[in-house]
Amino acid sequence: VTIMRGCDNFCSFCVVPYVRGREASRAPGGIVDEVAAFVAAGGLEVTLLGQNVNSYGRGLPEPMTFPRLLRRLNALPGLNRLRFATSHPRDLSPELIHTFGELTALCEHLHLPVQSGANRVLARMNRGYTREHYREKVAALRQACPGIALSTDLIVGFPGETEADFLQTLDLMGQAGFDQAFSFKYSPRPQTRAATFPDQVPEDVKAERLARLQAVQDELTRKAHARLVGQEQEVLVEGRSKRSPQDLCGRLRTNQVVNFTGPRELVGRLARVAITEAHPHSLKGRWVEGSPPRDRGEERLRTSPREVACSER
DSSP: OBOEEOOSOOOTTOOHHHHHOSOEEOOHHHHHHHHHHHHHTTOOEEEEEOTTGGGTTTTOSSOOOHHHHHHHHHTSTTOOEEEEEOOOGGGOOHHHHHHTTTOSSBOSEEEOOOBOSOHHHHHHHTOSOOHHHHHHHHHHHHHHOTTOEEEEEEEESOTTOOHHHHHHHHHHHHHHTOSEEEEEEOOOOTTOGGGGOSOOOOHHHHHHHHHHHHHHHHHHHHHHHHTTTTOEEEEEEEEEOSSOTTSEEEEOTTOOEEEEEOOGGGTTSEEEEEEEEEOSSOEEEEEOTTSOOBOSOHHHHTSOOOOOOOOOO
16 A cells, blocks of 8 residues: 655755655545445455655644554554565664554564665665664664564665675674565666766675675575474465475564465464474465464455465565
């Protein structure tokens, strides 16, 4: 469900403000009505979308903040899971952080793009925060919601990035303990300030740094997945597994993909799954037979949910 469009941040590498314009928030009543209609039709999970959802509400005629919107949605009967993307660390307020320990529908997962762990690079990116500020946000999130899973975006080879800068990024990754990271080599975008910066990093250096960074993240993800082995978890079953069509796949509240064997009737419903194996980008599990799948009632059972193939990334 789109709650706002546009972006006012003007990161030096990003073209979004130029192609999508300034931030504009939807009226909260329309958002609540749309989510309520989805839930009434049998929907279990809603993701709120915007370039920077944390700044939702600015410019609206009625006083409204993103945490207040989340509370209104959390009060809707039948909404099982609520997510949002994307968050800008600068606008991650203490009030929003506290909602993770307060709202029962809000999933224990946050995508919080850091982009770099070096203050010098963050300043050139015009991100509006430092590595120290980011670490404080992560610590506050883990205090508010100890089981929260964090994912992020990382750019290597930004203009002027030195080896020392890159090592600071690796260091921050370890301190934050990201469950997942989407990592990219810097690529100049027309109209952006960074495209005109001197000291563009050679492509071979970018590739080498990306490989090292991804190796670090693979180990962090492996450890995060290994901690889940032996646990029973609630899985929202999305469809058939891409890699193993005889299996089903779904997601935990913490957003990890789980592949497991079970009847097709579980698709579109919530199931209890025992996690048995940890893999680099997914988990393997076993449906806990005898645990009844959950949905919103018989009307849901009479429908034929559209199956989707799970993506591991």
